[in-house]
Amino acid sequence: MRYAYFPGCSAASTGISFTLSASYVAKRIGLELVEMPDWCCCGTSAALVTSRDLAHALPARSLALAEQAGLDLDVVTPCAGCFSSLKRTVHYARQSDKNRHRLEEIIELPYAATADVMSLLEVMARPEAMEPLAAAITKSLNGLRVASYYGCALVRPQEVTCFDDPEDPQSMDSLMELAGAEPVRWAFKTECCGASHQISEPHGARRLIARVFENAAANGAEAIAVACPLCMLNLDMREAGINESRAVPFDIPVFYFTELLGLAMGGSARRLGIDRHFWPTGKAVRKALAPPPEPSPDNHSTSELPQEVTVA
């Protein structure tokens, strides 16, 4: 498993925990990520509202440079926003030679659009990754009730993303199950987190976060797993603020799915970046890693608290 890697702007900043945990997991399952040369901003929603050409040209430039460097690999990106931008560009370029030539003209580089773009979630949910994952997972997460939150960009529009069910996706749920967590059946898997409206339209957008927590709580979730740095930021950073106006506050920590996989592989909270979260994760991590309360003779669980667990 070898992929070209498009980190995106959040990888070394707001999404550092995603990077830490993803590389921890990748190393243990033989997933090699080769960073693309001189990659630039994917354009995100800002480029899309500015100019359609710009929104396609920015990802095309990064993809074309990888081609030029002889990086004959499919592209993987951890960020759902980058995934959406890159995937949209490949889709556009493959629609017609006219489209592709237009991009080549703008970026002044040849671009063949041969490489596919995948999200990190899609790559990890593939059978060739699930197998080594199953082998590398040494601890069960003790049936921690995890609500998998895919957000809007990973599965939609389906004609472009070609990944999982757009209304009731299952890939992250099966990864959580593999790690010994109990996937929560809930209704808000693909609802919007408010994205950047949380900054520009905070009043209306906060409600979008609140209802995600509401539905997760109503369905008994003890944690939420995400696969997008912006979902993470919006949920994790703003949970405290949302609780200020609630009689009964939420207490649901938010994890990158790779963090939970890493925990199940025996990784420490510090190593995986879990100690960098805003909302305390201690209770959920303790439940996930606690030895079964009354071990019976036929229970083969080997859960033990790892030596280096540090809890935020």
Added chain:
Amino acid sequence: MSRIGVFICHCGSNIGATVDVPKVVEAARTLPHVVYADDNKYTCSDPGQQSIRDAIEEHDLDRIVIASCSPRMHELTFRKMLHQTRINPYLLEIANIREQCSWVHKDIEAGTAKAIDLVRMAAAKIDRDTPLYTTTIPVNKRALVIGGGIAGMQAALDIADAGYPVTLVEKEPSLGGKMVMLDKTFPTMDCSACICTPKMAEVGTHPRIEVRTCAEVEKVAGYVGNFEVTIREAPKHVDYELCTGCGLCESKCPTKITSEFDQGLGKRKAIYKPFAQAVPSKPTIDAAHCRKINEGKCGVCEKLCPTGAIRFDDEEKRSTETYGAIIVAIGYQLIDWADLYGEYGGRVASPNVITGLQFERLVNASGPTEGHIQRPSDGTEPKSVVIVKCVGSRDPHKGKAYCSRACCMYGAKHAHQYLDKVPDGRCYVFYMDVRTPGKGYDEFYMNTQRDGAVYLRGRVSKIYEQGGKLVCLGEDTLAGATVQVEADLVVLETAMVPADDADRLGSMLGVTRDKDLWLSEAHPKLRPVETNSGGVYLAGTCQGPKDIPDTVAQASAAAMKVCILFSKDELESNAMIAGSDVGLCNGCGACVAICPYQAVTLEEVTRRENSVMVTRTVSNVNPGLCQGCGACTVACKPGAMDLKGFSDEQIMREVEALCL
């Protein structure tokens, strides 16, 4: 040497506006063998036809070309005209200079040039036309109706009342179809069962109608007037000759199964009548669930039956009979929304998200709740109901692009019924448009709004359970706002889609299916109940979504067509059919494989070839079955197969006239 007459039609300004007709006439006069050419304002009119007849006499014409509208429009008209002359009706070619020329072009010069090309091709082709003659085939005056819903029953009754015997085949244990599941019918709110069950009884007792339930059509051979149909009857495990329908067996049967008739909301026994007024009013054993049949234990029904009618060893029956005409009335089914709408909960949706047909059973006095509207999850009365229209219809992205036609009224009826039974309840209807064409329909919809139903224009984007309620997220596009409605019960008005059997039956009968698998009528306007297969007619929703009045009207129309067919003792066969040249045929069988009507067979012939008697396998066309589609002529490698009126020779002359 042929003597061709060419007649160019202006069709008012339909052709005249884009084609310079006098110029086409001029050009036609210069074509080989054309001895006369003229134009006419309306060729199909009486004076138009008379002028052709006069020209035939005056100029001793022996074949004619008419350049006008599509042959689908008036070829038959002009053939009938030729019947009154000495020219064979098949020595006629139509050059379509309207639909395929004047209507689709704007430039007069180019339009005229194309019209001249089309006329030149037709004149070249008709030079090689030969007279064709029809033969007669006998008509077997028995009708087969497939499907015992309201359409099939109406058609069977009409044909039987006209004096012809009918066999009605129904795959379920009872007649009635979907209509008998409905509680009330819009817009008059008369009880569906009250108007449907008398028809069922009438069908069941009619001296000229033979009803076969639990039966399916397995094989159809033959052609109009002479269909050989094999009907398979599943074992009922009850001897209907002995059974009196007392119901003792059903009351004591220990096995309870989800009722199909109650749409999964109620229970039935393993020996059962689907509903109280079933016709025939006798039970059948569901072999898949019967303990005696599966485990060898029980047999209570057999012990109790006062007439000894139970037959656990009953077997499937097959019979082959001859019919002159077939009416297909296999109806519809509802789209499986759960696979398409994950946002409404999909396969793991709340039990309180139900379909319109399930609501019908809930609100029906003989339904599982005796007409009390209750939530399937806990049996409580819902205080707020959301009705979602266009689920699976008018939604090409998820379901079907077409409008399902009956659901606007169906939804309004459900809202009305709910508000009638739960006066303090609230009812919200999400809609895209309200389409209520029909007598008394819009008035009904207005009344429903006056009843208090809140109509919200927009689709529902999500339905999920939270806090014991079904939260419906949607949009009110008139207010320009998103809305959230908390409901106790959600009713989805789902799209009608073709019955499972439509594809299989369609290909067996040679009836084409449209892109959504609805069975296709022969002409969308002028032949709405006929199909492209002679002697096969359509009734009801198998042809497309419709409500009960339209279904009944179409069923009577189909019955009328059958009666017209049966009013003759013999039929004129199609003259333009395929024929094989035995001398050229090498018996490869490509024609047999490609024929959609099973009209071509291989047979052995012994004949003299090069002074020697030889026996060879060659193809043979059944003139009753052949519909003249021409597929075999293209598949035939040695060029033995020719379509009369469209021979390879004629087509080549046409191509030469265009290209050389």
